[in-house]
Amino acid sequence: EAGVAQSPRYKIIEKRQSVAFWCNPISGHATLYWYQQILGQGPKLLIQFQNNGVVDDSQLPKDRFSAERLKGVDSTLKIQPAKLEDSAVYLCASSFERHLSYEQYFGPGTRLTVT
Amino acid sequence: AQRVTQPEKLLSVFKGAPVELKCNYSYSGSPELFWYVQYSRQRLQLLLRHISRESIKGFTADLNKGETSFHLKKPFAQEEDSAMYYCALSARSGANSKLTFGKGITLSVRP
Numbered sequence: 001e002a003g004v005a006q007s008p009r010y011k012i013i014e015k016r017q018s019v020a021f022w023c024n025p026i027s028g029h030a031t032l033y034w035y036q037q038i039l040g041q042g043p044k045l046l047i048q049f050q051n052n053g054v055v056d057d058s059q060l061p062k063d064r065f066s067a068e069r070l071k072g073v074d075s076t077l078k079i080q081p082a083k084l085e086d087s088a089v090y091l092c093a094s095s096f097e098r099h100l101s102y103e104q105y106f107g108p109g110t111r112l113t114v115t
Numbered sequence: 116a117q118r119v120t121q122p123e124k125l126l127s128v129f130k131g132a133p134v135e136l137k138c139n140y141s142y143s144g145s146p147e148l149f150w151y152v153q154y155s156r157q158r159l160q161l162l163l164r165h166i167s168r169e170s171i172k173g174f175t176a177d178l179n180k181g182e183t184s185f186h187l188k189k190p191f192a193q194e195e196d197s198a199m200y201y202c203a204l205s206a207r208s209g210a211n212s213k214l215t216f217g218k219g220i221t222l223s224v225r226p
Binding site: 003004039041042043044045048056090098099102103105106107108109 | 159
């Protein structure tokens with residue numbers, strides 16, 4: 001089966017600019033996750049969708065980050081305005097259902113550099 | 116709140132040597148624990164989960180609730196085991212579960 005797709009793979013922006021990342025999960029997967037991975041740390045969950053609804057966004061900095069999954073398939077994550085500390089790899093993952101007995105499959109990630 | 120601690124950043128061993136990657140956790144509920152692996156230029160992927168009690172690529176991990184640990188072990192390391200390893204804990208909130216990851220450890224297996 002095709003894996004989780006993400007684009008772009010790399011992005012360099014200046015602080016205070018905006019940026020958007022796109023994710024297409026594995027076909028049929030109801031649950032979609034966005035993680036932020038800062039250099040030297042493990043992935044941190046930003047937001048979790050079940051179909052087109054938000055299940056958990058407790059760690060999403062909502063003053064600057066937003067995400068949507070309007071049709072319950074692909075998703076976009078936006079940062080506006082970006083800060084230097086947003087430099088990280090943004091990982092998208094999907095699973096068949098939200099219970100963790102279902103494996104999460106990760107995309108290749110988008111490496112964001114904010115200068 | 117849940118926390119996962121991987122106390123070492125790097126472990127370097129020779130091929131054929133035993134490997135133990137340490138993971139400790141704190142969580143007030145009943146934990147589900149996982150090991151994820153990322154090989155060079157590949158995606159993060161699940162290696163094993165404690166509820167499966169299986170050996171994957173020769174790796175095993177036993178949940179020790181008394182010591183709140185979930186160390187990953189392999190008796191004889193291979194060069195292809197070189198990768199980044201992350202321990203993760205699943206915390207339940209109603210019908211939902213979410214993963215908390217440790218900082219990861221780089222395993223380097225030398226020939």
